[in-house]
Amino acid sequence: MKSLRHCLYLTILVLVASCNKPAEPIEITPEVFHVSVDKVMDIQIHDIFSPPVASRVFVYPNIAAYEILAQKTNEMSSLAGKVNELTSIPMAEESKNINLELAAIIAHMELSKSLIFSEEKMEVLQDSLYADWQEKNEPEFNTAKTYAFEVVKHIKQWMDADNYNQTRTMPKFTVDTDDPSRWQPTPPSYMDGIEPHWNKIRTFVLDSAAQFKPITHPTFSLEKGSKFYQELMEVYDVSKEITAKGNDSEEIEIAQFWDCNPFVSVTRGHFMFATKKISPGAHWIGIVKIASRKSNADVAQTVNAYTKTSIAIADAFISCWDEKYRSNLIRPETLINQHIDPDWLPILQTPPFPEYTSGHSVVSGAASTALTAIFGDNFQFDDDTEVPFGLPIRSFDSFNLAAEEAAVSRLYGGIHYRAAIDVGLTQGRNVGNLIVERIKMKFE
Structure with a gap:
């Protein structure tokens, strides 16, 4: 009995000590932050966001975290x-001694959750x-x-005024x-033009979507001596040359590495399904x-890098899509099948929107410039980045060289x-x- 009382006494002491x-x-x-961003990326793949919409999902949570840490x-x-x-977010009260790094990651996750479909995954x-x-x-x-939620409310009000909701009700592309x-x-799939x-x-x-409106593409012409026809034939000839080398050629590896098509349609007999990237x-x-x-970037430097790069990507998509639906240029696949070789297929699947300018090129140019700064x-x-999709690591000596490879991958892929x-x-x-000029950090 005494031994039992002794055990109970020790148990109570342990419980009190733990309390x-x-x-x-x-x-933090x-x-x-890497884990949170990775989770958003995984959910984007699952939910199949188009490239422009995906850029919006990244940028707002990063800005919320940045503003808190600033x-x-x-x-x-x-x-x-x-x-x-x-506009300025609600300021943290000094008297409350708020852990701003903790508030920043909470705001990042909470705002990300509001921008995706599969909220339960976040x-x-x-x-x-939170439990930890x-x-x-x-x-x-x-x-x-509590403070993070105040900031999220502020950023949401700003975000909801960006015309995204209005564009959901606008007519399809004709x-x-x-x-x-x-x-x-x-x-x-013969999909409608997206966004x-x-x-x-x-x-x-950017001052406007058209601030960096590019020069006009070569005048459309199927005359063999024209600049446009020469560019069309370059796509066809490069594709034939690459495929003759076999599937292990460097050019095919580059094309596949930078494919980044969130929705690739695959047909097997009467069945059609999608592979997600x-x-x-x-x-x-x-x-x-x-x-x-x-x-070895610290929290502030990490969030700054995500924020500046995601702003560059988001504005790049707006700039690029402004030109795509203004020039409304036909893709190489269509013309080659109609006028050169009806059986030709590009190495990559042609994405569902007009050709000019190349989205990969615009986005890679913007992102690499921000990262270099x-x-x-x-x-x-x-x-x-592409290892989870079965592709090998590629090494680069600079962000600009990576951007140049990403851009030329579209020629190798037969889609630009x-x-x-x-x-x-x-x-x-x-x-x-x-963006580098307008948004500067003292440690850059």
Whole structure:
């Protein structure tokens, strides 16, 4: 009996000691932000977001996290007044001693959840992290969460005024079948042109969607001596040359590595299904993670890199889509099948929107320019972004060289003319340079 009382006494002491366990400060590392961004990327793949819409899903949560952290260090300055129509977020009260890094990651996850379809997938990550933080220091967690929700409300109000909801009700793109130069839906799905009204989305740093309107593509002509016909034949000839080398050629590897088509239709007999991948913007967001880890970036530097790059990507899509549906140029696949070789297929599946300019080129030009400003030129990195999709690592000596390879991959893939690639890369770098000029950090 005495032994039993002794055991009960020890048990009570252990329980009391555990209840009186001192709260631990909650430390947020850059890896927590990488995990949150990776989760958003995984959900985007599952939910099949188009490339322009995916860019919107990335950028707003990053800005929310950035604005919270901008209060903590003199090296970061608010984006209010630098990003279009963004006003100052509610300031954290000094007396509450809010953990701003914790508030930033909570805001990132909460705002991300509001932009995706499969919210429950984000909640799994949230629930796991929240439980850990509550156990370590419930008062600190609750204070940070309350503040994060105030900021999320503010950013949501700004976000909801970007015309996205209005574009959901606008009419589908009308195909002009009378003009042989105009875009037509391509096999195998013959999908409608996606996001024809994306140029109506409020820009972030650009003065307007047309600020860097590119030069006009070569005049449409099927005369053999014309510049346009030469570009058309280049697509056909390069494709034939590449395929003659076999599936293990360097050019095919490059084309597949940078494919980044979120919805590839596959036909097997009477069945059609889709394979899912990351979008072009998501690939560059993956490169942000690689560069941040390699440079041992702290939380503020990591969030800055994600934010500046995602703004560059978002504005690049608005700029590019403005031109795509203005020029409304027909794809090489359509013309080659109609006039050169009815059995020809591009190495990559042609995406469902007009040709000029190349989205990969514009986005890669913008993202690489932002990343170069942050991490420097001649930044060597090993890009393992496509490993989950069965593709090998590719190594680059700079972000600009990676962008140039991403751009030319569209020629190798048989889905773009030369002008769309070269002019698109310039267009993207113009977008990126403006963002670098307007948004500067003291540690860059």
